[in-house]
Amino acid sequence: KAGVTQTPRYLIKTRGQQVTLSCSPISGHRSVSWYQQTPGQGLQFLFEYFSETQRNKGNFPGRFSGRQFSNSRSEMNVSTLELGDSALYLCASSLEDSAADTQYFGPGTRLTVL
């Protein structure tokens, strides 16, 4: 089976712009979670989607949003980018429940905000 894929792998944006990141889960996986990884904070949970519904949400501002499509593919959007949004954004998929099933991570999208 193909692993979790994320596109694009690298992005450079300027402050105030918005960005959309894409994640394709492992075939058959219905849960997709998003994480922000920074050197100082480690991995921080953004949100989880299951069957096109947001099931759980971390402590991030409303500028961070996401959605999931009927084929389980997911996108996350960050509006009005700030310098502090520079990070590696990781997507992870699991069969049904991210808190109970093994999560498989993609390689991430490296976002740089100038």
Added chain:
Amino acid sequence: QQQVKQSPQSLIVQKGGISIINCAYENTAFDYFPWYQQFPGKGPALLIAIRPDVSEKKEGRFTISFNKSAKQFSLHIMDSQPGDSATYFCAASGNQFYFGTGTSLTVIP
């Protein structure tokens, strides 16, 4: 507030030595404790995981020790190899995952 605290931040071990990484958590509702290994340019990959009903789990050279009363768990890497050089994250989950801040392990040949 950091739900999972991980130490040390970095670790240097000689080849063949034992690498030990420690984590502590606060929420007694957590019921799943995985460790992830991450190489540069890659996403984290599950290494080994434990549930609170057991005190130890071993898979090859990797062992998790779990102390429920102390709310601590640790990863032991026996016979550490240069190929083990990576960043290791502990995590704990209840309804969502909380990760430690990571330990950069370097194994010197």
